[in-house]
Amino acid sequence: MKTIIVISWRNVWRNKPRSLTILLAIAVGLWGGIFATSISAGMMKQRFTSSIETQVSHLQVHNPKFLKDDNIRYGILRADQIERVLAQDSSVKAFSSRTMVNGMIATATLTKGVRILGINPVQEAATTRLSTTVISGTYLTAGGRNPVLIGKKLADKLRLKPGSRIILTFTDVEGEIVSASFRVQGIIRTTHSMLDETQVYVRQRDLQTLTGDESIINEIAVLMHNIDQVNPAVEALRKQFPESEIRFWGQISPDLLYMNEMAGATMMVLLVIIMLALAFGLLNTMMMTVFERTRELGMLMDVGMNKVKVFSMILLETTFLTITGALAGGILSGITIYITSHTGIDFSGVGGNTLSDYGISAVVYPELFPGFAENIVLLVLLTSVLSALYPAMKALKLRPSEAIR
Numbered sequence: 177m178k179t180i181i182v183i184s185w186r187n188v189w190r191n192k193p194r195s196l197t198i199l200l201a202i203a204v205g206l207w208g209g210i211f212a213t214s215i216s217a218g219m220m221k222q223r224f225t226s227s228i229e230t231q232v233s234h235l236q237v238h239n240p241k242f243l244k245d246d247n248i249r250y251g252i253l254r255a256d257q258i259e260r261v262l263a264q265d266s267s268v269k270a271f272s273s274r275t276m277v278n279g280m281i282a283t284a285t286l287t288k289g290v291r292i293l294g295i296n297p298v299q300e301a302a303t304t305r306l307s308t309t310v311i312s313g314t315y316l317t318a319g320g321r322n323p324v325l326i327g328k329k330l331a332d333k334l335r336l337k338p339g340s341r342i343i344l345t346f347t348d349v350e351g352e353i354v355s356a357s358f359r360v361q362g363i364i365r366t367t368h369s370m371l372d373e374t375q376v377y378v379r380q381r382d383l384q385t386l387t388g389d390e391s392i393i394n395e396i397a398v399l400m401h402n403i404d405q406v407n408p409a410v411e412a413l414r415k416q417f418p419e420s421e422i423r424f425w426g427q428i429s430p431d432l433l434y435m436n437e438m439a440g441a442t443m444m445v446l447l448v449i450i451m452l453a454l455a456f457g458l459l460n461t462m463m464m465t466v467f468e469r470t471r472e473l474g475m476l477m478d479v480g481m482n483k484v485k486v487f488s489m490i491l492l493e494t495t496f497l498t499i500t501g502a503l504a505g506g507i508l509s510g511i512t513i514y515i516t517s518h519t520g521i522d523f524s525g526v527g528g529n530t531l532s533d534y535g536i537s538a539v540v541y542p543e544l545f546p547g548f549a550e551n552i553v554l555l556v557l558l559t560s561v562l563s564a565l566y567p568a569m570k571a572l573k574l575r576p577s578e579a580i581r
């Protein structure tokens with residue numbers, strides 16, 4: 177077998193230009209596929225992390241009626257007890273209670289529908305890092321009368337800046353229309369530009385006072401230390417507070433769950449397509465090799481080389497070509513991903529605004545899905561075997577006497 181391996185390796189380099197061409201094709205094709213996959217994986221992770229840490233959180237608590245009717249009067253029952261339980265749970269990183277109502281924001285020139293979130297500034301900063309998104313003005317403070325944070329896109333549409341006056345109109349817990357004057361304290365810009373245009377943040381106690389119920393809480397968002405702690409926490413809260421609706425991130429945002437489940441499979445399909453295209457190139461190369469060496473193969477079989485060794489030789493030549501090219505492509509991919517995962521790739525010039533609409537930063541940091549390397553190895557080996565089968569079968573059908581002539 178050692179002799180067959182040596183002969184196969186030497187046969188690969190008998191026609192160097194052809195072998196180098198197919199090696200280059202495999203290396204570049206695999207590099208392109210892996211690098212494209214790593215960019216996609218980086219985008220998916222950024223969107224997931226951004227959605228969890230700045231919007232969805234790991235789990236949320238609601239009154240079941242609030243989820244159906246979205247009315248401020250449906251507050252969470254025993255919300256104070258839930259907060260105490262969360263504060264004592266070591267697996268909980270942070271949580272934020274919110275009072276939420278749909279309303280209108282009005283200026284002298286324009287009126288627009290918005291979602292008004294009454295937040296505890298300290299809790300919200302720890303849960304969603306909202307305080308770090310302020311680009312103009314300041315974050316919500318304890319002092320002042322009716323301060324409000326608004327998104328950059330909304331501020332641009334309404335021509336607002338820190339210090340500007342706005343009117344927020346909404347219904348209270350009795351269904352009565354309430355209007356109040358607020359002053360813009362800060363302008364924020366998050367990775368979710370669509371939310372920046374539709375949500376405003378006020379202090380919870382200000383909103384509760386205006387709605388007529390100073391204890392009403394419509395949502396509690398909870399951030400865990402580890403995603404593996406989510407399911408146990410959901411089950412524990414459901415047992416203690418059966419009257420509340422406890423949902424984990426996949427139920428709150430099904431698109432995130434679908435994205436997590438399908439992203440890896442979708443990228444693997446892309447690589448399979450690339451490897452299939454390369455397999456045809458390998459098949460063509462090996463077929464040319466067999467035809468060019470018909471006389472040689474006939475002589476080898478005539479002097480006693482059995483069909484198993486002939487088949488092994490063709491298979492090994494294909495495998496050497498594939499693995500060598502794949503190794504070069506893998507090394508090139510590893511270097512590229514290592515560099516770009518630290519520096520990032522700036523897509524702001526080609527789609528920064530579009531990416532931010534989906535919660536993805538314009539600067540993407542490539543990385544690979546878990547278990548991706550193992551799948552690549554299996555895919556490369558499968559490609560080499562499939563590419564060698566037909567040429568090897570053609571070689572086995574040769575009759576030594578006819579091949580020599």
